[in-house]
Amino acid sequence: MAQMPKRVKHRKVHRGKLKRLAHRGNKVSFGDFGLQALEAGWVSANVIEAARITANRYLGGEGKLYIRIFPDKPITSTPLETRMGKGKGEPDYWAAVVQPGTVLYEIGGVPEAVARGAFARIAHKLPVKARCIARRRA
Amino acid sequence: MKTMPLKARKRTEQGSRACRRLRRAGEVPAILYGSTREGDQTKLVTENLAVSAYELTKLIDQHASVLEISYGAEKALVQLSEIQRDALGDHIVHVDLKLIDPNRPMSGMVELIFKGEPKGARAGGKLKIVEYAIEVEALPRDMPKEIEVHVDELDVDDALHVDELTLPAGCKALTNGRQLVVHVVPPAGEGEGEAEGEGEAEAAASEPEVIAKGKKEEAE
Numbered sequence: 001m002a003q004m005p006k007r008v009k010h011r012k013v014h015r016g017k018l019k020r021l022a023h024r025g026n027k028v029s030f031g032d033f034g035l036q037a038l039e040a041g042w043v044s045a046n047v048i049e050a051a052r053i054t055a056n057r058y059l060g061g062e063g064k065l066y067i068r069i070f071p072d073k074p075i076t077s078t079p080l081e082t083r084m085g086k087g088k089g090e091p092d093y094w095a096a097v098v099q100p101g102t103v104l105y106e107i108g109g110v111p112e113a114v115a116r117g118a119f120a121r122i123a124h125k126l127p128v129k130a131r132c133i134a135r136r137r138a
Numbered sequence: 139m140k141t142m143p144l145k146a147r148k149r150t151e152q153g154s155r156a157c158r159r160l161r162r163a164g165e166v167p168a169i170l171y172g173s174t175r176e177g178d179q180t181k182l183v184t185e186n187l188a189v190s191a192y193e194l195t196k197l198i199d200q201h202a203s204v205l206e207i208s209y210g211a212e213k214a215l216v217q218l219s220e221i222q223r224d225a226l227g228d229h230i231v232h233v234d235l236k237l238i239d240p241n242r243p244m245s246g247m248v249e250l251i252f253k254g255e256p257k258g259a260r261a262g263g264k265l266k267i268v269e270y271a272i273e274v275e276a277l278p279r280d281m282p283k284e285i286e287v288h289v290d291e292l293d294v295d296d297a298l299h300v301d302e303l304t305l306p307a308g309c310k311a312l313t314n315g316r317q318l319v320v321h322v323v324p325p326a327g328e329g330e331g332e333a334e335g336e337g338e339a340e341a342a343a344s345e346p347e348v349i350a351k352g353k354k355e356e357a358e
Protein backbone atom coordinates (compact mmCIF):
# COMPACT_ATOMS: atom_id res chain seq x y z
CA MET A 1 0.00 0.00 0.00
CA ALA A 2 1.32 3.39 -0.96
CA GLN A 3 2.31 5.70 1.88
CA MET A 4 0.44 8.87 2.82
CA PRO A 5 0.26 11.11 5.89
CA LYS A 6 -2.11 10.11 8.66
CA ARG A 7 -3.08 13.71 9.41
CA VAL A 8 -2.54 16.88 7.45
CA LYS A 9 -2.99 20.52 8.30
CA HIS A 10 -4.26 21.51 4.86
CA ARG A 11 -5.89 19.35 2.20
CA LYS A 12 -4.28 21.23 -0.67
CA VAL A 13 -0.93 23.01 -0.85
CA HIS A 14 0.79 25.26 -3.36
CA ARG A 15 3.00 23.71 -6.00
CA GLY A 16 6.20 25.27 -4.67
CA LYS A 17 9.52 25.68 -6.44
CA LEU A 18 12.12 23.04 -7.16
CA LYS A 19 15.19 25.22 -7.29
CA ARG A 20 17.25 24.39 -4.24
CA LEU A 21 19.73 21.69 -3.36
CA ALA A 22 19.19 19.25 -0.53
CA HIS A 23 21.07 20.44 2.52
CA ARG A 24 19.33 17.92 4.75
CA GLY A 25 18.83 14.23 4.14
CA ASN A 26 21.77 14.23 1.74
CA LYS A 27 23.96 11.70 3.55
CA VAL A 28 23.86 7.93 3.93
CA SER A 29 22.74 7.61 7.54
CA PHE A 30 21.32 4.13 8.13
CA GLY A 31 22.73 1.68 5.59
CA ASP A 32 26.01 1.18 3.78
CA PHE A 33 24.96 2.47 0.36
CA GLY A 34 22.44 5.06 -0.74
CA LEU A 35 20.62 6.15 -3.87
CA GLN A 36 21.08 9.90 -4.28
CA ALA A 37 18.88 12.04 -6.52
CA LEU A 38 20.70 14.26 -8.99
CA GLU A 39 17.63 16.15 -10.15
CA ALA A 40 14.66 17.79 -8.52
CA GLY A 41 11.19 16.35 -8.89
CA TRP A 42 8.11 14.88 -7.30
CA VAL A 43 8.25 11.17 -6.53
CA SER A 44 4.74 9.82 -6.12
CA ALA A 45 3.76 7.41 -3.37
CA ASN A 46 3.03 4.72 -5.95
CA VAL A 47 6.54 5.03 -7.39
CA ILE A 48 8.10 4.85 -3.91
CA GLU A 49 6.14 1.68 -3.21
CA ALA A 50 6.84 0.09 -6.60
CA ALA A 51 10.54 0.77 -6.18
CA ARG A 52 10.48 -0.73 -2.68
CA ILE A 53 8.83 -3.90 -3.96
CA THR A 54 11.24 -4.34 -6.84
CA ALA A 55 14.28 -3.75 -4.64
CA ASN A 56 13.09 -6.16 -1.96
CA ARG A 57 12.42 -8.82 -4.58
CA TYR A 58 15.92 -8.35 -5.94
CA LEU A 59 17.45 -8.49 -2.46
CA GLY A 60 15.54 -11.70 -1.74
CA GLY A 61 15.49 -11.25 2.03
CA GLU A 62 19.15 -10.25 2.26
CA GLY A 63 20.16 -6.99 3.89
CA LYS A 64 17.82 -4.16 4.80
CA LEU A 65 16.25 -1.48 2.65
CA TYR A 66 15.56 1.94 4.13
CA ILE A 67 13.20 4.46 2.50
CA ARG A 68 14.40 7.98 3.26
CA ILE A 69 11.60 9.97 1.60
CA PHE A 70 7.94 10.29 2.51
CA PRO A 71 5.13 11.50 0.24
CA ASP A 72 3.67 14.37 2.26
CA LYS A 73 2.65 16.71 -0.56
CA PRO A 74 -0.88 16.38 -1.94
CA ILE A 75 -0.97 16.80 -5.72
CA THR A 76 -4.30 17.93 -7.11
CA SER A 77 -5.77 17.45 -10.54
CA THR A 78 -8.96 18.42 -12.34
CA PRO A 79 -10.96 15.65 -14.03
CA LEU A 80 -10.81 15.22 -17.81
CA GLU A 81 -13.29 17.13 -19.99
CA THR A 82 -13.87 19.72 -17.31
CA ARG A 83 -14.39 23.35 -18.19
CA MET A 84 -11.88 25.89 -16.97
CA GLY A 85 -12.39 27.53 -13.61
CA LYS A 86 -14.42 26.21 -10.70
CA GLY A 87 -11.43 26.40 -8.40
CA LYS A 88 -8.52 24.15 -7.59
CA GLY A 89 -8.83 20.44 -8.35
CA GLU A 90 -9.19 17.69 -5.80
CA PRO A 91 -6.19 15.82 -4.32
CA ASP A 92 -5.20 13.09 -6.73
CA TYR A 93 -2.08 11.51 -5.26
CA TRP A 94 0.68 12.11 -2.73
CA ALA A 95 4.27 12.89 -3.64
CA ALA A 96 7.63 13.43 -1.98
CA VAL A 97 9.53 16.55 -2.97
CA VAL A 98 13.01 15.53 -4.05
CA GLN A 99 15.90 17.96 -4.44
CA PRO A 100 19.32 17.27 -5.97
CA GLY A 101 21.33 15.53 -3.26
CA THR A 102 18.40 13.86 -1.45
CA VAL A 103 19.16 10.28 -0.44
CA LEU A 104 16.06 8.37 -1.52
CA TYR A 105 16.80 4.79 -0.46
CA GLU A 106 19.52 3.10 1.54
CA ILE A 107 20.63 -0.50 1.72
CA GLY A 108 22.67 -2.10 4.49
CA GLY A 109 24.12 -5.55 5.03
CA VAL A 110 24.81 -6.52 1.43
CA PRO A 111 27.89 -6.27 -0.81
CA GLU A 112 28.22 -3.25 -3.07
CA ALA A 113 27.41 -5.18 -6.25
CA VAL A 114 24.08 -6.34 -4.81
CA ALA A 115 23.22 -2.84 -3.58
CA ARG A 116 24.02 -1.40 -7.00
CA GLY A 117 21.81 -4.02 -8.64
CA ALA A 118 18.89 -3.11 -6.39
CA PHE A 119 19.44 0.62 -6.93
CA ALA A 120 19.54 0.15 -10.71
CA ARG A 121 16.09 -1.44 -10.52
CA ILE A 122 14.81 1.38 -8.32
CA ALA A 123 16.32 4.07 -10.57
CA HIS A 124 14.44 2.69 -13.58
CA LYS A 125 11.17 3.54 -11.85
CA LEU A 126 12.12 7.01 -10.62
CA PRO A 127 11.24 10.25 -12.40
CA VAL A 128 14.63 11.74 -11.45
CA LYS A 129 18.21 10.82 -12.27
CA ALA A 130 19.94 9.12 -9.38
CA ARG A 131 23.28 7.59 -8.51
CA CYS A 132 24.62 5.13 -5.96
CA ILE A 133 26.79 6.52 -3.18
CA ALA A 134 28.58 4.82 -0.31
CA ARG A 135 28.50 5.80 3.34
CA ARG A 136 31.07 8.48 3.95
CA ARG A 137 33.53 7.68 6.68
CA ALA A 138 33.56 9.74 9.88
CA MET B 139 49.35 6.80 14.03
CA LYS B 140 51.60 8.40 11.46
CA THR B 141 50.93 12.10 11.01
CA MET B 142 50.33 13.14 7.43
CA PRO B 143 51.95 16.30 6.07
CA LEU B 144 49.84 18.97 4.42
CA LYS B 145 51.01 22.23 2.89
CA ALA B 146 48.91 25.32 3.34
CA ARG B 147 49.19 29.03 2.75
CA LYS B 148 47.91 31.97 4.72
CA ARG B 149 45.03 33.72 3.02
CA THR B 150 44.20 37.34 3.44
CA GLU B 151 41.04 37.38 1.36
CA GLN B 152 37.87 36.44 3.23
CA GLY B 153 34.16 36.22 2.53
CA SER B 154 31.98 34.12 0.28
CA ARG B 155 33.12 35.64 -3.02
CA ALA B 156 36.81 35.25 -2.23
CA CYS B 157 36.23 31.69 -1.03
CA ARG B 158 34.35 30.88 -4.23
CA ARG B 159 37.29 32.17 -6.27
CA LEU B 160 39.60 30.06 -4.14
CA ARG B 161 37.56 26.90 -4.76
CA ARG B 162 37.49 27.61 -8.47
CA ALA B 163 41.29 27.74 -8.39
CA GLY B 164 41.46 24.26 -6.82
CA GLU B 165 41.93 25.27 -3.21
CA VAL B 166 39.83 24.84 -0.09
CA PRO B 167 39.45 27.59 2.52
CA ALA B 168 40.41 26.39 5.97
CA ILE B 169 40.60 27.83 9.44
CA LEU B 170 43.21 26.91 12.00
CA TYR B 171 42.36 27.52 15.64
CA GLY B 172 43.40 26.45 19.08
CA SER B 173 45.84 27.41 21.77
CA THR B 174 49.55 26.89 22.32
CA ARG B 175 51.42 26.95 25.61
CA GLU B 176 54.62 28.90 26.01
CA GLY B 177 55.75 28.37 29.57
CA ASP B 178 52.88 29.49 31.80
CA GLN B 179 51.28 31.57 29.09
CA THR B 180 48.55 30.29 26.82
CA LYS B 181 48.39 31.85 23.39
CA LEU B 182 45.29 31.68 21.25
CA VAL B 183 45.87 31.02 17.57
CA THR B 184 43.52 31.73 14.68
CA GLU B 185 44.70 31.65 11.10
CA ASN B 186 42.84 31.76 7.81
CA LEU B 187 44.47 29.26 5.49
CA ALA B 188 44.02 27.78 2.04
CA VAL B 189 44.94 24.20 1.23
CA SER B 190 45.05 22.27 -2.02
CA ALA B 191 41.73 20.51 -2.62
CA TYR B 192 43.49 17.59 -4.32
CA GLU B 193 45.94 17.01 -1.47
CA LEU B 194 43.24 17.36 1.15
CA THR B 195 40.89 14.91 -0.58
CA LYS B 196 43.73 12.43 -0.89
CA LEU B 197 44.44 12.66 2.85
CA ILE B 198 40.77 12.34 3.78
CA ASP B 199 40.49 9.26 1.56
CA GLN B 200 43.38 7.76 3.53
CA HIS B 201 41.35 8.40 6.72
CA ALA B 202 43.92 10.82 8.10
CA SER B 203 42.70 12.72 11.13
CA VAL B 204 45.98 14.07 12.53
CA LEU B 205 47.92 16.26 10.10
CA GLU B 206 51.20 18.10 10.27
CA ILE B 207 50.41 21.35 8.57
CA SER B 208 53.05 23.76 7.33
CA TYR B 209 52.19 27.34 6.40
CA GLY B 210 54.82 29.95 5.73
CA ALA B 211 57.71 29.20 8.08
CA GLU B 212 55.45 27.65 10.70
CA LYS B 213 54.48 24.08 11.40
CA ALA B 214 51.68 22.74 13.56
CA LEU B 215 50.08 19.49 14.54
CA VAL B 216 46.36 19.67 13.79
CA GLN B 217 43.25 17.59 13.91
CA LEU B 218 40.74 17.62 11.05
CA SER B 219 37.84 18.55 13.26
CA GLU B 220 35.18 19.37 10.68
CA ILE B 221 34.82 18.81 6.97
CA GLN B 222 32.06 20.73 5.20
CA ARG B 223 30.88 19.40 1.86
CA ASP B 224 28.52 20.65 -0.82
CA ALA B 225 24.94 19.37 -1.07
CA LEU B 226 25.86 16.47 -3.33
CA GLY B 227 28.84 15.60 -1.15
CA ASP B 228 31.33 15.65 -4.02
CA HIS B 229 33.42 18.67 -3.13
CA ILE B 230 34.92 19.89 0.12
CA VAL B 231 33.77 23.44 0.82
CA HIS B 232 35.66 24.19 4.03
CA VAL B 233 37.72 22.47 6.71
CA ASP B 234 38.32 23.23 10.36
CA LEU B 235 41.81 22.46 11.64
CA LYS B 236 42.16 22.28 15.41
CA LEU B 237 45.57 22.73 16.97
CA ILE B 238 46.58 19.82 19.16
CA ASP B 239 49.31 19.32 21.70
CA PRO B 240 51.38 16.17 20.95
CA ASN B 241 51.70 15.49 24.69
CA ARG B 242 48.04 15.86 25.61
CA PRO B 243 45.25 13.42 24.80
CA MET B 244 42.88 14.32 21.99
CA SER B 245 39.47 12.93 21.17
CA GLY B 246 37.89 12.13 17.85
CA MET B 247 35.55 9.81 16.01
CA VAL B 248 37.22 6.63 14.75
CA GLU B 249 35.72 4.41 12.11
CA LEU B 250 34.89 0.79 12.92
CA ILE B 251 35.82 -1.80 10.31
CA PHE B 252 33.85 -5.02 10.58
CA LYS B 253 35.82 -8.15 9.67
CA GLY B 254 34.62 -11.67 9.04
CA GLU B 255 31.27 -13.37 8.61
CA PRO B 256 29.30 -14.02 11.80
CA LYS B 257 28.44 -17.57 12.78
CA GLY B 258 24.82 -16.50 13.10
CA ALA B 259 24.70 -15.20 9.52
CA ARG B 260 25.39 -18.72 8.26
CA ALA B 261 22.38 -19.86 10.29
CA GLY B 262 20.14 -17.32 8.58
CA GLY B 263 20.61 -14.36 10.92
CA LYS B 264 21.47 -10.86 9.74
CA LEU B 265 24.35 -8.74 10.93
CA LYS B 266 22.99 -5.36 11.96
CA ILE B 267 25.48 -2.56 12.44
CA VAL B 268 24.29 0.11 14.85
CA GLU B 269 27.43 2.23 15.28
CA TYR B 270 29.83 2.84 12.41
CA ALA B 271 32.20 4.99 14.45
CA ILE B 272 32.95 5.59 18.10
CA GLU B 273 34.55 8.47 19.95
CA VAL B 274 38.03 7.66 21.20
CA GLU B 275 40.51 9.53 23.39
CA ALA B 276 44.24 9.01 22.89
CA LEU B 277 47.52 10.82 22.47
CA PRO B 278 47.90 12.07 18.89
CA ARG B 279 50.60 9.48 18.18
CA ASP B 280 48.34 6.66 19.45
CA MET B 281 45.19 7.80 17.66
CA PRO B 282 44.10 4.96 15.36
CA LYS B 283 42.83 5.52 11.82
CA GLU B 284 40.27 2.79 12.26
CA ILE B 285 39.38 0.04 14.70
CA GLU B 286 38.90 -3.51 13.51
CA VAL B 287 35.93 -5.39 14.92
CA HIS B 288 35.95 -9.15 14.41
CA VAL B 289 32.41 -10.47 14.21
CA ASP B 290 33.18 -14.14 13.35
CA GLU B 291 32.15 -15.45 16.76
CA LEU B 292 28.76 -13.75 16.87
CA ASP B 293 25.86 -16.18 16.87
CA VAL B 294 22.19 -15.35 16.36
CA ASP B 295 21.01 -12.87 19.05
CA ASP B 296 24.62 -12.13 20.07
CA ALA B 297 25.73 -8.53 20.32
CA LEU B 298 28.88 -6.50 20.77
CA HIS B 299 28.95 -3.37 22.90
CA VAL B 300 31.50 -0.59 23.00
CA ASP B 301 33.15 -1.94 26.18
CA GLU B 302 33.64 -5.32 24.48
CA LEU B 303 35.69 -3.88 21.62
CA THR B 304 39.44 -4.44 21.51
CA LEU B 305 40.95 -0.98 21.29
CA PRO B 306 44.55 -0.32 20.29
CA ALA B 307 47.04 0.38 23.10
CA GLY B 308 46.74 3.85 24.58
CA CYS B 309 43.13 4.36 23.45
CA LYS B 310 40.09 4.93 25.62
CA ALA B 311 36.53 4.87 24.33
CA LEU B 312 34.52 7.97 25.19
CA THR B 313 31.29 6.56 23.78
CA ASN B 314 29.11 4.95 26.45
CA GLY B 315 30.39 1.43 27.15
CA ARG B 316 26.89 -0.09 27.05
CA GLN B 317 26.21 1.35 23.60
CA LEU B 318 25.36 -1.41 21.14
CA VAL B 319 27.77 -1.61 18.21
CA VAL B 320 26.64 -4.63 16.25
CA HIS B 321 24.26 -7.52 16.69
CA VAL B 322 23.03 -10.53 14.77
CA VAL B 323 19.27 -10.43 14.43
CA PRO B 324 17.38 -13.73 14.01
CA PRO B 325 15.91 -14.56 10.61
CA ALA B 326 12.45 -13.11 10.00
CA GLY B 327 9.83 -15.79 10.70
CA GLU B 328 6.96 -16.59 8.39
CA GLY B 329 4.49 -15.11 10.87
CA GLU B 330 6.09 -11.69 10.59
CA GLY B 331 5.63 -11.60 6.83
CA GLU B 332 1.93 -12.39 7.17
CA ALA B 333 1.48 -9.72 9.81
CA GLU B 334 2.98 -7.19 7.45
CA GLY B 335 0.53 -8.17 4.74
CA GLU B 336 -2.42 -7.78 7.11
CA GLY B 337 -1.27 -4.34 8.11
CA GLU B 338 -1.19 -3.31 4.49
CA ALA B 339 -4.72 -4.55 3.94
CA GLU B 340 -5.94 -2.52 6.91
CA ALA B 341 -4.17 0.57 5.62
CA ALA B 342 -5.84 0.14 2.25
CA ALA B 343 -9.27 0.03 3.84
CA SER B 344 -8.73 3.17 5.96
CA GLU B 345 -9.56 6.67 4.82
CA PRO B 346 -6.83 8.34 2.80
CA GLU B 347 -6.46 11.35 5.07
CA VAL B 348 -7.67 12.85 8.32
CA ILE B 349 -7.77 16.60 8.17
CA ALA B 350 -6.88 18.45 11.33
CA LYS B 351 -9.82 20.71 11.92
CA GLY B 352 -9.71 24.11 13.55
CA LYS B 353 -11.14 24.93 16.98
CA LYS B 354 -13.98 26.81 15.34
CA GLU B 355 -15.43 23.72 13.70
CA GLU B 356 -14.93 21.60 16.81
CA ALA B 357 -16.97 24.09 18.79
CA GLU B 358 -19.78 23.77 16.27
